[in-house]
Amino acid sequence: MSSLNETVAGVQTVDVSSGSGLILEGLSSFFVGISSNGIFGLLLFVLLLALGVFFHRLNMERTYRSVAATTRGGEVSREELREEMFTRQGSNFNAAAVAAWMLLFAAFAYFYFLTPEIFSRHNYYQVPTLSSGPLGFAIFGIVVFLFTGLAAAFIPMEIYSYYDISRKTKVVIMLTVPLLVISIALSVQQGTIFPEVDPAARSLAFIALFGSEATLLWPIYAEALGGIR
Amino acid sequence: MKRLAACLIVVVLLLPLAAQAAGVSPSPPKSTPSSSGDSDSGGSTSKSGGKKIVKLELEDLIGNLEKWKQDDPDQFEYLKKLLHIPFVPPKNYSAPTVLIWFPNSTDNARITRNEKLDIYAWVKNENPIEVRSDVYLYLEAKGPDQDNFTRVGSQRVILANEYSEKTNSTTRDWSGLTPFLDSKEVGNATFRIWFNDMHSTYYTDTMYSKPFHQNDFHSILELELVNSPPEVDEKSVRVEPSRARYNDPIRYQARFTDSDGDLINATLHLLDDQNKELVNLTQEVPSGTNVTFAASEYGLFGEGDAGKNFSYMYTYGDGLDVNRTEIYAGPSILPSPKIFVSDPNVEAADENRYWWQNYRFSLKVKNPDVSNLRIDLYTSTPSHPNKHQDTKTINASEEVQNVIFDLQPFDVSDSDQGFSYYFRYSATDQNSREEMGGTSEGRINPKIVKYPIYSAVTVANIVAVLLAALLGGIVIERRLYR
Numbered sequence: 001m002s003s004l005n006e007t008v009a010g011v012q013t014v015d016v017s018s019g020s021g022l023i024l025e026g027l028s029s030f031f032v033g034i035s036s037n038g039i040f041g042l043l044l045f046v047l048l049l050a051l052g053v054f055f056h057r058l059n060m061e062r063t064y065r066s067v068a069a070t071t072r073g074g075e076v077s078r079e080e081l082r083e084e085m086f087t088r089q090g091s092n093f094n095a096a097a098v099a100a101w102m103l104l105f106a107a108f109a110y111f112y113f114l115t116p117e118i119f120s121r122h123n124y125y126q127v128p129t130l131s132s133g134p135l136g137f138a139i140f141g142i143v144v145f146l147f148t149g150l151a152a153a154f155i156p157m158e159i160y161s162y163y164d165i166s167r168k169t170k171v172v173i174m175l176t177v178p179l180l181v182i183s184i185a186l187s188v189q190q191g192t193i194f195p196e197v198d199p200a201a202r203s204l205a206f207i208a209l210f211g212s213e214a215t216l217l218w219p220i221y222a223e224a225l226g227g228i229r
Numbered sequence: 230m231k232r233l234a235a236c237l238i239v240v241v242l243l244l245p246l247a248a249q250a251a252g253v254s255p256s257p258p259k260s261t262p263s264s265s266g267d268s269d270s271g272g273s274t275s276k277s278g279g280k281k282i283v284k285l286e287l288e289d290l291i292g293n294l295e296k297w298k299q300d301d302p303d304q305f306e307y308l309k310k311l312l313h314i315p316f317v318p319p320k321n322y323s324a325p326t327v328l329i330w331f332p333n334s335t336d337n338a339r340i341t342r343n344e345k346l347d348i349y350a351w352v353k354n355e356n357p358i359e360v361r362s363d364v365y366l367y368l369e370a371k372g373p374d375q376d377n378f379t380r381v382g383s384q385r386v387i388l389a390n391e392y393s394e395k396t397n398s399t400t401r402d403w404s405g406l407t408p409f410l411d412s413k414e415v416g417n418a419t420f421r422i423w424f425n426d427m428h429s430t431y432y433t434d435t436m437y438s439k440p441f442h443q444n445d446f447h448s449i450l451e452l453e454l455v456n457s458p459p460e461v462d463e464k465s466v467r468v469e470p471s472r473a474r475y476n477d478p479i480r481y482q483a484r485f486t487d488s489d490g491d492l493i494n495a496t497l498h499l500l501d502d503q504n505k506e507l508v509n510l511t512q513e514v515p516s517g518t519n520v521t522f523a524a525s526e527y528g529l530f531g532e533g534d535a536g537k538n539f540s541y542m543y544t545y546g547d548g549l550d551v552n553r554t555e556i557y558a559g560p561s562i563l564p565s566p567k568i569f570v571s572d573p574n575v576e577a578a579d580e581n582r583y584w585w586q587n588y589r590f591s592l593k594v595k596n597p598d599v600s601n602l603r604i605d606l607y608t609s610t611p612s613h614p615n616k617h618q619d620t621k622t623i624n625a626s627e628e629v630q631n632v633i634f635d636l637q638p639f640d641v642s643d644s645d646q647g648f649s650y651y652f653r654y655s656a657t658d659q660n661s662r663e664e665m666g667g668t669s670e671g672r673i674n675p676k677i678v679k680y681p682i683y684s685a686v687t688v689a690n691i692v693a694v695l696l697a698a699l700l701g702g703i704v705i706e707r708r709l710y711r
Contacts (some may be wrong), residue, residue: 002595094710099702106694115677125677127644128612132585134680136689142697154707181695189682195645195675 015180016178027086030118032199035111038118045108052217056159085162089170096174099155099197103180105148108208110187114140115194124191137188138170173219176212183208254353304660318428325354325364327433328441329450330400339453340418340491342548350422352387353398361389362427366401369423369432370408373416373454381408385474408621409454413548420450452478458550459487461543465519468559474661475562477532479524483543483554487516490546495520499529500540504556507539526578536657537563563661569595569604570658571665575650585679586640590618590665592652592665595629603655606634610673612642645675 005012036038068076089097108144114124125138133139146153165173186205190198214221263593278700298305324667342344350366364387369378392399409418421434434440434449441448465484473479485493496511510527514520524530538561544553572593578586596602602625606618618638623630632652639648651666680686 025644091706095699095702095706097702099698102698103695106698125641128640129438131677132640132687135690137687137691138693138697141690141694145697145701149701149705153709155709177695177698183689184694185682185691188687190546190676192680192682192687194677197692224542 003136022182028199028203031203033204035202036064036118038112041118041206043130045213048210048213048217052159052220056162058222059223060162068225082162082210087161087164089165093170093174094156094160096177097160097216098152100173100176100180100212101152101155101183102145102148103177104209104216105152106214107180107212109144109181110141110184110191111209114187117190117194122168129163136162137191141184159220160175163223165219169219172215176213176215179208179215180212183212234240234707236467243259258658260705288663296495316557319360322428323354324426324429324431324436325352325356325424326364327352327364327422327431327436328367328446328448329420329422330446331420331450332445336484339455339492341455341457342409343407345404346408347402347404348406348420348450349403350385350398350401350424351397351398352392352424354387354392355397358389358392361392363388364427365425367423368403368406369421370383371419372409372412372414373418374412374414378419378421394619411548415456415549416453418454419450420452456491456547456549457488457644458543458552459485459491459493459516459547461485461552461555463554466543466554466557468557471559472561472563472661475530475532476525479530481522481524481541481561482519484517485514485520485543485545487547487574489547490516491549493520493545495543498524498542498544500542500556502538502540504540530562531700532565534562537562545700564621564657566659566661567596567599567656570652570654570665573650573652573665575667575669581674581676583674583676583679584641584644585637587635589636589639590636590638590650590652592632594623594632594654596625596656597627598625599656600625605633605653606636606650607653608648608650610636610639610643610646610648613645618649639673643673643675644677645672648671689705 060082063080064076064081067081112118113122116123124136130136130139160173183205185202185217186208189201190205243289246705248277272398297308328351330351332347332349350368352364352366354361356447366385366387369383370381371670372429373555385403387399419433419434423683424431424433437448443454450488465482467483468479468481470477471477481497481556483495485495489702492513493516494511494513496509498509499507501507508527508529510522512520512522523528538558540556542554542556546552570592572591574591576589576591578588590606592604594602594604602623603620604623605620608616608618610616616638619634621632621634624630638650647669649668651664653664656664657663
C-alpha cells in the first residue's frame, strides 16, 4: 500500500513538474516569438507611450474638472492648476529618471536595430566603418541619445511632476536604469554571437525593455486606474 | 576580160546560195584573198583529161569582189544591178501581228535586276500557208542606263507551218532572262521585238500606229527596274578574337543580305584608334553568306601593332546602293609579354575566416626586365566590388619573386559573402594580360562582431553608454529641472 502511495506521489510529482515545464516552455516560445517580431515590438513600444500620453491628458483633465467643481463658481485656469500641481521630485530621482528614459530609447534601438536579424536593411551593421570599430557599440548608443535626448529630457518632467509618487515607486523607477543596462548588455551579446541567436537572452532583454517602459510609465497608468476605480 | 568573164560565171553559179545565206545570217567575216593557187584567177587550177579546171574558193571570190569594188566601182555597181533580184510579196500579203506577251505583267510591273523574266512573242499570221514566209524574231531591251535597245536572248524562228490551224497564231519564249543584271541605275526598263518576215523588218514599238496594251499583251513592254539596298546582320559583325596577339588568326566576319539576291560588294575598313582608315579590303559575296577577312591572309597586323587598339567598319553595296555599318571596336592587339606570373593564392589567418582577420595574398612573379614593376591587389565582394587593397613594387630579377600582401581586406559588411581577388600589374604577362586572380573557395564567416560579450572592449562600450546616460541625466536635471 505504501509503495502504491509512493508510486502515485511519484506520478503526481512527475505530472506537476512536467506541467510547469510545459508552461515555462510555452512562455519561453511566446516571448521568443514576440521578441523576434520587429513590427510587433515597434507597435507595442509606441502603443505604451501613446497610451501613457493619453492617460496623462485624461488624468490632468479629470483633476482640472474636480478642482473646477469644488471652486463653486470661482474660475481656475488650466495653467494655474498645472503650476499648483507641479511637484519637485528631487534631484537624484529626476537625474535617474532622465537617464532611465535615455537608456530606454537606447535599449530599444539596441534590441531592434543592432543586428540584421530583425530589420535586415536598417541596422547598425549597415554602417561598416562604425560597426567595424572597437567603439562602435558605444557610439551607436550615444548617437541614439543625441536623437532622443529632447524627448528623454522633457518626458520625465511632464509625467513625474504632476503625480504623487511614493518613495517605493521612485526606487522602482530608478531601478529601471540597471534593468535597461541589462537589456542593452543582452542585446549587445546577441550582436556578438550573431548570426547565432540566444533565445533566452533575447527574451530576457525583451522583458527588461518593455518591463522598464511599463515601469517608467506606471505613475500615469496607476493614476488612470485609480481614477477609473 | 576573159578572166573577169570566168569569175562572173562562177559568181552567177554561187549567187543563189549566197543570197539565201545573206537573208538569215549575219554577214560573214571579212577575209583577205588567198595567196594559194593561181593568184591571177583567184582560184586553184588543175588539169583533168587535158582540160584546165579552175576551182574557185569562197574566200577568193569575196576577196575579188572587194578588189573590184575598189578598182572599178562603176562596173561593180553595174554588176550589183545585174545580180539584184527584188523580192515582191504576193498580192494580199499582210505582215504578221507580233506582240510581247508578259504573263501577269499588271502584277509584276516592278522587277529587280536578278529577277528571271519569262517573256514571250505572240505572233499571228493571217496569210495562207502558201504565202506565209518564215519569221525571225529577236527580243530587244533598253535599261534605265541605256540609250538604245540591245538584243537579249537568241533568235527565234517561226516557220510557215508552225502556226495554230485554228487561231493562226503561235508563241515563242525567252525564259529566264536577266537582261539588267549589271544595270547601274534603276528606272524604266523597256522591251520590244524585232522581227523580219522575209519581206520587211519591223519593230513592235513602231510598227503600230499607237502603242498596244491589253491584258498581258503589249506592243512595247514597260517595266520599272527597282532595287532593295543590301542590309547587314549586325549580330553577325564580329572580329575574333577581339584580344589577340598580332600573329594570332584574327578573322573579321559579317553577313550581308540583299532581298533582291544581288551580289554584295563588302569592303572592310580597318581603322586605327583615332578612327583613321589604315587599309580597306573588298570581297564580292552572294547575299546571305558570311564574308570573312582573315588578317593573316591580308597581312593586316605586324609586330609593331602590339599593344594597339583597332576598330573597323564595313561599307557594302549591290552596285546601286551603298551603305556603311557603325564603327566597331577591335581587335586589341596584345602587347608582347614582359613578365611571367603564376600561382595566385589567398590564405586566411585561420580556418574561421572572420572578416576582421588578416588574409595573405600571394603571387609568383618572374620579372627579368621591368624595373619598378607595380602590382596592385584588388578584392571583390558583393558589398565592395573591385576594392583596391594595396600596392607593391618589385624590381627586375632573374629569380622568381613571391609577392605577398598580408592585410585585413574586409569589413563587417563583407561577412557571410564570397570573395574574389586579382593582382593587376604594370606589364604584360605571358598570357598577354595585365591581371591575374582567383576566387576564394569558402565564404567569409558570417559572425559580425569581433569582440565577445565578456571582452574589455564590449564591457567598456556598455559602461560608456551607461555613463553617458547618467551624465546626460545629471546635466539635464541641472539645466532644466532647477
